[in-house]
Amino acid sequence: MFVTMGEIVRAVGLRGEVKLLPEGDFLAEVLDSGYLRCRRGDDPPRRIQVSSLRAKGETLILKLEGVEGRDAAEAMVGEFLGFIAEDYDRPDFPRPEEPHPFLYHGLTVVTETGEEIGRVEGVKVLPANLVLEVRQEDREYLIPVIPPVVRSLDREAQRLVIHPLPGLLDEED
Numbered sequence: 001m002f003v004t005m006g007e008i009v010r011a012v013g014l015r016g017e018v019k020l021l022p023e024g025d026f027l028a029e030v031l032d033s034g035y036l037r038c039r040r041g042d043d044p045p046r047r048i049q050v051s052s053l054r055a056k057g058e059t060l061i062l063k064l065e066g067v068e069g070r071d072a073a074e075a076m077v078g079e080f081l082g083f084i085a086e087d088y089d090r091p092d093f094p095r096p097e098e099p100h101p102f103l104y105h106g107l108t109v110v111t112e113t114g115e116e117i118g119r120v121e122g123v124k125v126l127p128a129n130l131v132l133e134v135r136q137e138d139r140e141y142l143i144p145v146i147p148p149v150v151r152s153l154d155r156e157a158q159r160l161v162i163h164p165l166p167g168l169l170d171e172e173d
Contacts, residue, residue, distance in 0.1 A: 005083070
């Protein structure tokens with residue numbers, strides 16, 4: 001699975017720089033690693049290296065190795081930068097201390113007693129913590145990723161066990 005960290009939205013200047021608009025699964029450390037990949041649409045991801053970068057507002061200006069001149073940079077517009085999800089488990093992958101948002105997508109959420117709550121369909125990246133958008137049929141729950149709630153994450157079984165605090169799963173009237 002390809003994890004998108006951002007989209008190249010335009011060429012910058014004449015030397016082959018591009019503007020990257022980061023997305024929710026952005027990991028800055030991957031930009032300096034050998035794990036960075038580039039992909040257009042459903043094409044297979046290909047390895048790419050960043051030779052320099054600078055921040056510009058909410059975006060990054062990148063100089064990518066092998067992208068020389070404005071025409072080459074314009075050809076990159078619409079491509080996505082990211083990484084291969086399976087690489088995340090490699091010992092030298094630059095992982096953050098906290099679990100990354102992509103790890104939660106598609107997990108089945110159950111309580112400690114085994115009651116199925118639903119499936120994670122989205123992850124909101126908020127300043128204090130992540131919030132999982134969990135759906136089951138016509139119900140939606142917002143589950144905060146905080147220690148009192150999240151008990152265990154089993155990626156192999158695609159299962160997240162939670163301890164629902166009072167009011168977390170209550171029906172609305």
